Each structure stands twice: as structure tokens, then as C-alpha cells.
């Protein structure tokens with residue numbers, strides 16, 4: 318393999334390897350958003366879903382869900398608790414998201430909005446483990462609860478670890494109180510922000526060094542119907558005023574697995590997504606609803622003469638992200654804690670739409686956005702059907718509108734990924750940039766969810782990614798999808814990161830993404846065998862980049878075959894250097910996968926002997942190899 322270090326062909330886009338976040342598989346509520354209480358504001362369709370009541374040892378009580386729609390339209394329900402428990406106790410128990418993951422020695426911060434406390438009422442909170450034993454307890458001072466809501470807080474430290482703990486609200490005495498927003502967070506979140514994100518999950522994202530974060534989805538952008546579409550304005554401001562909606566991935570609508578209780582609290586909303594992008598050093602890439610509900614569900618579309626509010630949402634989002642604090646939406650961002658603009662440069666119009674109805678709406682958006690915000694790069698979709706008639710139709714129609722970035726999606730078998738390593742070799746170099754916005758190899762497997770993320774899928778994605786990288790002049794953004802899945806609450810698989818209430822499980826696919834992303838380089842360079850790129854000859858695939866900042870050349874090689882492959886890597890014109898690393902990712906069994914908590918498939922790096930005119934390597938069977946040579 319001859320790597321032409323002296324022939325940089327194009328700059329690798331800093332957004333080349335990014336992440337696609339969607340609230341699917343409990344990725345947000347029950348996942349990265351560290352809130353432990355499910356249905357904290359009683360706004361689920363069944364207002365007490367997730368809650369159980371119990372009269373304990375002589376105590377008695379009752380709850381009443383009341384609704385003050387006229388006063389608080391976005392969070393109208395609250396709970397009136399009436400207690401007569403001078404002897405025993407009246408208990409309200411929250412089950413969490415498939416239980417609560419509680420860690421020994423960790424401190425948990427409880428808060429509740431309380432008002433109108435009457436009588437002589439006491440409240441304590443307790444965490445109980447799977448067997449009902451108390452693993453942490455604290456008193457909650459209710460006496461401050463006057464006529465208006467005030468936040469009442471308490472904290473406790475757990476003395477044991479449990480993956481399926483429960484939170485108990487233990488009332489004693491006699492009286493009533495009105496409660497809303499009953500909440501429990503671990504003290505230690507990502508960057509220790511109160512009400513923040515799960516540190517272990519964000520750390521995994523951070524390690525990917527993503528170039529962008531696409532959010533908030535996925536089909537949830539579209540919603541099952543237009544009433545339940547994702548509306549960013551309802552996800553910013555105080556959390557208690559964010560209007561909860563049913564999640565598009567709730568059992569009722571599609572993929573009937575594990576999710577009768579799937580709602581979007583929007584505790585993780587657009588402000589938090591922008592902040593996350595900033596934390597990760599990534600470009601924010603929001604996708605907005607374009608006036609179309611999910612075409613796999615109702616397929617409802619807004620009438621063209623009623624599209625303006627949708628376009629206005631896009632204009633206002635640009636102001637929220639980039640406007641100064643004198644503008645209406647920029648002011649809100651500043652009040653939320655970020656006076657500086659977020660510097661948004663990309664905006665997606667529609668998620669995964671198709672047909673003439675999309676083209677029409679996309680054009681209406683672009684007419685306005687291009688005129689008013691030429692500085693924003695717009696992303697268009699070409700639907701979920703790569704290479705079919707609908708795909709060709711959309712490409713044809715959109716090309717007439719001079720699109721800037723086109724988002725292609727492919728969930729296909731492993732063989733497709735091998736066969737498509739040259740997919741972009743013949744794309745029009747004067748056409749729009751490509752965003753490979755959702756892809757994953759969907760292979761055969763058994764019923765264990767993580768098994769879908771087997772080594773075969775990761776290996777074939779790696780082969781395909783050498784093609785993305787080799788075509789980095791046209792491919793500007795790429796992201797695997799979906800990003801995350803809760804082992805007990807998933808709807809779709811495979812997924813890049815599996816987790817449960819306590820642990821995380823980076824998949825082999827995660828490691829492939831990380832190898833490419835951490836070694837993205839700055840310039841694409843030719844890596845040729847017998848004068849041609851390796852796109853599957855003898856089951857070998859390769860791409861190479863130069864990193865002018867680190868002073869390295871990085872060669873990625875995939876051997877998808879079952880035999881070891883000898884390969885000599887030449888860097889013509891370069892003499893031997895003393896520093897070279899070889900990283901190999903492989904597994905003994907092609908159907909092996911990583912389990913949550915004890916992931917065994919991970920890359921191994923070693924320093925190798927001086928290289929230069931000819932480094933002789935043997936690529937192990939079914940392996941991904943990254944060679945990094947420091948140039949002198």
C-alpha cells in the first residue's frame with residue numbers, strides 16, 4: 318500500500334465524524350438526562366403512571382390530581398396529598414425508569430415544588446433497594462410551603478448500590494400539601510451541573526471527540542402527528558414550564574417494545590443540546606420539523622398556507638442560538654445562563670421525509686432562510702430509501718434547488734456496507750456536500766439486544782468508513798445511528814452505546830467510530846495498491862490522512878476476510894521515523910459483542926519498529942488496523 322504523504326488532496330472537514338442524538342430507546346429521559354423520577358409532574362396520559370400509594374402501619378392518606386389549565390397551561394397538573402398518619406405513614410413511591418440506578422457513597426439531591434401545606438405534616442424521603450431495604454433517608458422541611466410554589470429541597474447519601482432502587486415519599490402527621498415537579502438527581506453529573514446529564518454517558522460521547530452533534534432526532538422531530546412534533550420553543554426556559562409530550566417511540570405508535578411509559582419531559586431541551594455541543598467542542602446541528610409528521614406514522618402534513626409558523630420557528634431558533642441579548646430569543650438564552658451566542662452554522666430542514674410534499678415545503682423554508690440567513694448552511698434530507706425510486710426522485714428534485722448539504726440514511730445488511738465502500742467515488746464533485754446522517758449495519762443475531770452490535774456489523778461499517786474518508790472532499794459529515802439504548806427499554810437496535818441504570822457498554826461499533834474520529838486528520842491523501850484505492854480487493858479496504866497539526870500520517874486498514882493479510886505500507890519520500898503506533902481492533906468470533914459493564918472488544922495499541930520506505934504488516938483476519946506514523 319503506497320501512501321502518498323506529499324499529495325494532500327483535500328481538507329478533512331472538522332465535522333467529518335459526529336454524533337446523532339435522538340430520544341429513542343430511553344436515550345434522554347431514563348438515559349443521559351440524569352433525572353431519576355419518572356412522571357415527576359404528573360403530566361403523563363395516566364397522571365399517576367410510575368407512582369404507587371401505600372398506607373403503612375396505621376397511616377392513611379389520599380391523593381388527588383388537580384388541573385389548573387387556565388393558570389399553567391404547560392404544566393397544569395399537580396398532586397394534592399391529604400394525610401392522616403399520626404401513627405404510621407402514608408407513602409408515595411416512584412419506580413424510576415426501570416428502577417433507579419443508585420450508587421453507594423453518592424449524594425442525591427431531592428427537590429419538589431410545594432405549596433399550601435396545612436396541618437401538622439411531616440415528609441421524609443427514602444431510597445429503597447430491590448428488596449425494600451432503606452439505603453438512604455432524609456427529612457424534607459415542608460413548613461416553608463406557603464401559598465405560592467416554593468422549591469423544597471433535601472439530600473441523602475446512599476449506603477449501597479442498587480440498579481433498581483425506588484424513591485419513597487413518607488408522610489406522617491395530619492394535613493394536606495400540594496406538590497409538583499418531584500425530582501431526584503445524583504449530585505455528580507456531567508460538569509456537576511445541577512439537574513444535569515449522566516456523567517458516564519457524556520464521557521463516552523466526549524471520548525469520541527465528535528465534530529458535530531445532530532439533535533434532537535430522528536423521527537421524534539416529526540412526531541407521530543403534527544400536534545406531537547418536536548417544538549424547540551417548548552423545550553427552553555424553566556424546566557417546570559416545558560410542556561411534556563408523548564414520545565414518538567411510545568409503544569402505542571410503532572415498534573411495540575418496552576415503552577408504554579415513554580414521554581418527553583424536555584429536561585434535556587434545546588438549550589441543553591447547544592450546551593452539550595459546546596462542551597464536546599462540536600458544531601450544533603439542530604434538525605427542525607418542516608411541516609410534516611412522521612411518514613411511517615400518520616404522515617400528516619401542514620397545509621402550505623399554514624407553513625409560516627414552522628419557518629418562523631427556524632428564524633427564531635437562529636436568533637436563540639446566535640442573536641445577542643437584545644433580541645427576544647437571544648435574551649432568553651442569556652437569561653438561561655449563556656450570554657455568548659452558540660455560533661450555530663448548520664440547520665436541518667426535516668428529518669427523513671420524502672415525496673413532492675417534502676420538496677415543496679423544503680423550498681418554502683430555503684426561500685426565506687437563504688434570503689435572511691445566508692450564513693447558515695442548510696441540510697436537506699433524501700429520505701430513508703437509499704438507491705430506490707423515491708431516493709432518485711428526491712435527488713433529482715432537490716438538485717434543482719441547489720442544495721448545500723444532503724443527508725443520506727442507510728440501515729442495511731453488512732454486505733451492503735462492504736459493497737458500498739466506493740459509494741461516493743463517483744459523486745458529483747460540484748454537487749452538494751454529503752451528510753451520511755444515519756447509518757448502521759443491521760445483521761443477523763440472536764435475541765440479546767446488544768448482540769446486534771456484533772463484530773461483523775462493526776467491521777463492515779469500518780470498511781465502509783474508509784470510503785467515506787477517502788471521499789472527504791464530498792462527504793462533510795457522518796454519524797452512526799441511533800446513539801444510545803437502555804437495555805431494559807429499547808425500541809430499535811443496533812445502537813452505538815448500550816447502558817443500564819448503573820453502567821455503560823461501548824459497542825464494537827463505538828470503538829470503530831472512535832478510531833476514525835480520534836484519527837480524523839486534516840487532509841485526505843491517496844493510499845493506493847497497484848495504483849488503485851483498496852475498496853474490497855482481497856477483502857481489504859484502506860484510507861489515509863495527514864494530520865498537519867500533529868505531524869502524523871494515519872492509515873486505516875480493514876481486513877474483512879478470514880485470513881491474515883500481509884501488507885507492506887510505503888511512504889515514498891519519507892525516511893524511517895522512530896515513532897509509529899499500531900492500533901488493532903478485532904475479536905475472535907465474528908458474532909461476538911460487548912456486554913454492558915464488561916465490554917471485552919476494544920482496541921489495543923502498541924508501538925512498532927521504525928517505519929519508512931516499507932513497513933511490513935500482517936493484518937489479522939477480520940480486523941481494523943490504524944497505523945499512525947510521526948513524520949520527521
Ligand code: AHR
Pocket residue numbers: 339341534535536537668669701755798799809
Ligand atoms: O435512528 C432511528 C430512526 O431511523 C430515526 O428516528 C429515523 O430518522 C430513521 O428512520
